[in-house]
Amino acid sequence: MFSHDDMWRAIDRLADSHGYSPSGLAKKAGLDPTTFNKSKRISSDGKPRWPSTESLSKILAVTGATMSDFIALIGQDDDNVPRSGRQTIPMINTAMAGKSTHFSTDGHPIGNSWDDFNFPGLSSLHDENLFALEIIGHALMPAYREGDVLVASPQAHVRRGDRVVVRTRHGDILIHELRRQTANRVELRMLGPDGNSVSLPVDDISWIARIIWVSQ
């Protein structure tokens, strides 16, 4: 079971871990922004107020969190919250990174110029058919090196410029950059040093999976 405090604490933590205030989370979930006001959690006559399971369902839906995630939030100790619960990390671009003191002397992000970047964890894993490919050999240098692991999604929409894993009907696995895709042909650019293109008839292609993450 869970207590009134547990429920509200978990809601607060769910909000915080997804970069929202309770007000922002309510809004995002299609509820009134004042739904989770702390001043509304205990009524004027002292009675605790319990959100409906519909409200709960809505905030889990909008954050992509499961009930298990929510339960984990109930049990969490305040002092022991790993950043991992946040699902975001600070991000800055390379143009800005060198300009001002955005880093502490030991490489920690400081200052106000950082955006939040949604780290893969829960959000990308709605894609149930992700797979990983570990690179063997040096054929894809310098884009990919031996030991790198590519995470690919057959479901993700692909556009020109994307790096993709292509499976031909002959059973070949190709890792290239998608240059163009027409009704009849798929034009790919090799990732090796010379960057030559190859053009395949659509009928020769079994599937294309977009590379979304690379571990290095």
Next chain:
Amino acid sequence: MFSHDDMWRAIDRLADSHGYSPSGLAKKAGLDPTTFNKSKRISSDGKPRWPSTESLSKILAVTGATMSDFIALIGQDDDNVPRSGRQTIPMINTAMAGKSTHFSTDGHPIGNSWDDFNFPGLSSLHDENLFALEIIGHALMPAYREGDVLVASPQAHVRRGDRVVVRTRHGDILIHELRRQTANRVELRMLGPDGNSVSLPVDDISWIARIIWVSQ
């Protein structure tokens, strides 16, 4: 998240698994025996009715069940458990990927040759000081392209061959491959096409962060 059907089904199953009818469970929990009547789950104007989290808390209390138990009841008979709870995805290497039928015709992993790969989510984020760098410009092609996001860890141990973000004492941010690190110098190899090396005195370097993930 969970649906209206999920919620009521779990309530029914909770009751049944503790030897109660829905009516009996409600009564036992201090609620009106008609609280969980099936006729009250959809209102006369067709709207779904969602129990409050207080009611939920009461029935879990009286049965001694936990929220995890309750969630398990939601998921019962569901063969379609999403992979996301696993924190791993299937992985194979590029040498094997083309050899046998490791993929279905729509790009889904099949067969027994797949390893499990720990996808970043919770496991890598014990490193609280991760940051992300978004690539601006084409200077790092073809290793990194504009729009790629590098996830870097100042805490991760770096070795030769690793790609790293280096901060010099002058405030420069460099993205290179680590060729060698001695007591006095750090030798880096540029990621651009010509792959020239640069050698910096250790004293000129503020910190080095290893690139661990790339979004593309």
Next chain:
DNA sequence: AAATAAATAGGAAATAAATCCTATTTTTCT
């Protein structure tokens, strides 16, 4: 088979959650 108890259907009333609203405080942006 009949009697009794429990469960359930479904409407009305009471209570509670969410929404709407105004005002203030806090945070963010310029």
Next chain:
DNA sequence: AGAAAAATAGGATTTATTTCCTATTTATTT
């Protein structure tokens, strides 16, 4: 520092859940 936006407090109103109630059905007991 000042302006603007977001968040929050808290009251009033609307909507929704639970309780109360009566009647019927189903299950259990005799």
